[in-house]
Amino acid sequence: MSREKTKAVLNQSVADLSKAAALVHQVHWYLRGPGFMKLHPKMDELMDSLNSHLDELSERLITIGGSPVSTLKEFDELSNIKLETATWDKTTEARLTEVVKAYKYLSDLFQDGVHATDEEDDDVTNGLFADAKGDIEKTIWMLESELGLAPGL
Template structure:
């Protein structure tokens, strides 16, 4: 069976998770204000989780014959996650809101990827997306709870 569309969506995921990880890292570095003591280490935890999923998706792409994006320019050109240069004037709430936007985009992307990989009969990739989607949805819930939403 051909996994052409699954390969494409996996590569999109590689770019998006790379950008999401960079966004979390930026927030980690530029965080100031109330909540810093517990949110600063939480960003490390979120980055580790994203990087773990990134590695799984990239290795799956290689396993099914694809070639993952691997440069910063490829990640930036192919990801739909928005990032700008950091400044010190954003509140923690603003930074977390930016992260929620990125994570909500990931839920949309992962849901589409599930459909594509399921249609192409790639049960292993379906499982990877199912697990990652659960982690992303839980993180959105936690971030929104922190924001009082």
């Protein structure tokens, strides 16, 4: 089985996870104000988690005969996550809102991965997408709670 849909969503995930990690890193560097002391190390945790998912999904893509995108140019061309030049005038709330938006996109993307892997009978990749989706959803809940929002994926 060629698993072309699975390979495509895996490669999309590689690009989007790479851009999401860059976004979180940007937030990490540009945080200022109340909450800095707890949010700065939290961004490190989020980057580690994103990079862990990136590695798992990239290696799975290679395992099933695919070739992950691996350059900044490819990440930027393929990714649907927008990353703008940082400025010092954004509030912490605005920065976290950008991260939530990216994570909600990732949650939807990973659901697409679950569907593609169901269709192509790839239980192993399905499990990776399901686990990643669960982790991303938990992070959305935590970030939205930090923003004073009620849970609601």
